[in-house]
Amino acid sequence: MLNIKCPNCGFRDEIEFACGGEGHITRPNFNNELTNKEWSEYLFSRYNPKGYFIERWVHISGCRKWFNIVRCTITNEIFEVYPIGLYPKSNEGKLAFANNWRRNTKAEVIASGKHNDKK
Amino acid sequence: MKIKDKSDKQKYSIFSIIKHSINNHMNWNKAWRNPSPKKSYDAVIVGGGGHGLATAYYLASIHGIKNIAVIEKGWIGGGNTGRNTTIIRSNYLWDESASIYEHSLKLWEGLSQELNFNVMFSQRGVLTVAHSEHELKEMSRRVHAIRLNGIDSEILTPKQIKDFVPIININQSIRYPVMGAFLQKRGGTARHDAVAWGYARAADSYGVDIIQNCELKEIIYKNNKITGIETSLGTINTPKLGVVVAGHSSVIADKVGIKLPIQSRPLQALVSEPIKPILDTVIMSNAVHMYISQSDKGELVLGAGVDKYNSYAQKGSFPIPQHMIAAAVELFPVLSRLRMLRHWGGIVDTCPDASPIISKTDIEGLYFNCGWGTGGFKATPGSGHVFADLIANDKPNLISKPFSLDRFDTGLLIDEHGAAGVAH
Numbered sequence: 001m002l003n004i005k006c007p008n009c010g011f012r013d014e015i016e017f018a019c020g021g022e023g024h025i026t027r028p029n030f031n032n033e034l035t036n037k038e039w040s041e042y043l044f045s046r047y048n049p050k051g052y053f054i055e056r057w058v059h060i061s062g063c064r065k066w067f068n069i070v071r072c073t074i075t076n077e078i079f080e081v082y083p084i085g086l087y088p089k090s091n092e093g094k095l096a097f098a099n100n101w102r103r104n105t106k107a108e109v110i111a112s113g114k115h116n117d118k119k
Numbered sequence: 120m121k122i123k124d125k126s127d128k129q130k131y132s133i134f135s136i137i138k139h140s141i142n143n144h145m146n147w148n149k150a151w152r153n154p155s156p157k158k159s160y161d162a163v164i165v166g167g168g169g170h171g172l173a174t175a176y177y178l179a180s181i182h183g184i185k186n187i188a189v190i191e192k193g194w195i196g197g198g199n200t201g202r203n204t205t206i207i208r209s210n211y212l213w214d215e216s217a218s219i220y221e222h223s224l225k226l227w228e229g230l231s232q233e234l235n236f237n238v239m240f241s242q243r244g245v246l247t248v249a250h251s252e253h254e255l256k257e258m259s260r261r262v263h264a265i266r267l268n269g270i271d272s273e274i275l276t277p278k279q280i281k282d283f284v285p286i287i288n289i290n291q292s293i294r295y296p297v298m299g300a301f302l303q304k305r306g307g308t309a310r311h312d313a314v315a316w317g318y319a320r321a322a323d324s325y326g327v328d329i330i331q332n333c334e335l336k337e338i339i340y341k342n343n344k345i346t347g348i349e350t351s352l353g354t355i356n357t358p359k360l361g362v363v364v365a366g367h368s369s370v371i372a373d374k375v376g377i378k379l380p381i382q383s384r385p386l387q388a389l390v391s392e393p394i395k396p397i398l399d400t401v402i403m404s405n406a407v408h409m410y411i412s413q414s415d416k417g418e419l420v421l422g423a424g425v426d427k428y429n430s431y432a433q434k435g436s437f438p439i440p441q442h443m444i445a446a447a448v449e450l451f452p453v454l455s456r457l458r459m460l461r462h463w464g465g466i467v468d469t470c471p472d473a474s475p476i477i478s479k480t481d482i483e484g485l486y487f488n489c490g491w492g493t494g495g496f497k498a499t500p501g502s503g504h505v506f507a508d509l510i511a512n513d514k515p516n517l518i519s520k521p522f523s524l525d526r527f528d529t530g531l532l533i534d535e536h537g538a539a540g541v542a543h
Contacts, residue, residue, distance in 0.1 A: 001438065
């Protein structure tokens with residue numbers, strides 16, 4: 001069983017939490033002109049690595065707050081827990097963030113502002 | 120021992136047993152060869168589980184493509200094929216699902232004869248119980264839809280359930296009382312290892328090379344066209360590559376930049392100590408989240424839902440088996456002092472709509488068969504049959520067409536969470 005350190009409540013057993021899947025998925029704006037395929041990347045496609053992975057969890061039977069976790073999907077070791085809205089600080093977390101193909105999808109490139117810079 | 124390393128073209132029958140008994144059974148051929156990879160093949164299947172071996176078998180037997188190889192990282196049938204609860208049924212709600220699972224069930228019905236290998240397919244019935252008024256109404260709607268598709272399905276009252284499964288607790292005072300059930304009599308179980316071995320032996324007799332301990336390292340493609348693969352045993356040239364690797368589909372897709380809607384989760388199962396026969400059917404409960412059957416050895420086989428987070432560790436989290444056992448004991452109080460012998464987890468490839476992906480990809484000659492999630496075993500023959508057809512003709516047939524990857528772009532999902540997301 002995972003022993004997760006909730007940022008608000010401290011260490012608790014996994015059964016108190018619910019997992020929300022991949023973290024840091026940026027929702028495309030409605031005025032973005034995405035194709036069906038690019039929209040599907042946001043809606044359905046998921047980064048599913050064998051290794052370091054960032055995911056969202058919610059302390060459903062506790063403070064009911066969402067937060068991010070950096071976890072290895074082979075060993076289940078948790079490297080970092082940090083609040084929603086921030087970015088990972090650990091090396092494992094930075095790797096998991098940078099290696100995710102989602103960083104190069106059109107939805108994220110537009111959201112990050114890089115798209116406009118290129119114009 | 121004189122077991123010969125050549126294709127097994129001898130027929131298994133009572134006469135061959137008698138014949139070989141004269142020589143103390145010393146002259147049997149190996150069921151399949153153990154070849155080294157050739158330089159090139161007409162097609163290569165990645166993944167030597169039931170689905171991959173079935174694909175190779177149907178490619179060779181139906182489509183006449185015999186110069187093929189199945190490469191497997193470990194040993195054949197050592198992944199989810201050897202780690203499931205072996206339940207077979209076809210009572211799915213949507214027409215698309217009904218057609219593929221019923222296609223599969225019909226192949227199961229003649230499989231032992233076709234492969235000349237006893238897969239121990241036993242049509243002992245699959246009973247899904249309902250625990251509330253609402254669930255029962257939803258169930259009867261489902262039963263009628265399933266019957267309209269020509270698949271056998273019927274509703275049982277608690278008393279009929281008790282007659283069918285004497286050890287079940289139908290006391291209406293328990294927390295989740297049994298209020299009814301639906302039964303597919305043609306459903307049942309099969310011996311999982313025998314399915315892998317039967318397909319391997321049959322494919323091998325057509326000259327298919329089954330290469331174990333051979334890991335896919337890289338996929339080589341030029342101008343958006345598959346030219347070969349890099350493996351732990353060297354380079355193999357091939358124009359067609361079928362990937363049937365279940366939980367590791369995303370890992371392979373990532374090598375060529377294909378984004379799949381798949382999440383890999385552990386699915387756990389338990390086996391008890393062997394006891395005398397007490398259960399001659401399969402019982403599933405979606406509400407209390409458990410399914411159970413008894414193997415021919417006498418062990419009770421229990422399973423439940425997937426873990427709630429992604430993992431490639433072939434072990435699951437503890438709350439799931441705890442929940443599974445609590446549910447089993449409430450439904451079957453007679454099991455309360457039974458001891459569990461083994462517990463394991465397999466990595467399943469779950470899809471957002473709980474339906475599989477049988478599809479071409481943007482790269483010519485690269486095909487994926489994945490996303491079977493928690494219920495791939497029952498589909499083994501049908502999945503191999505339609506996937507072989509897709510690889511041979513480079514276009515999907517009527518059964519596999521709705522399961523292509525572009526359904527996530529068009530929005531034409533096949534939402535089987537009601538029938539498939541929970542129990543298999």
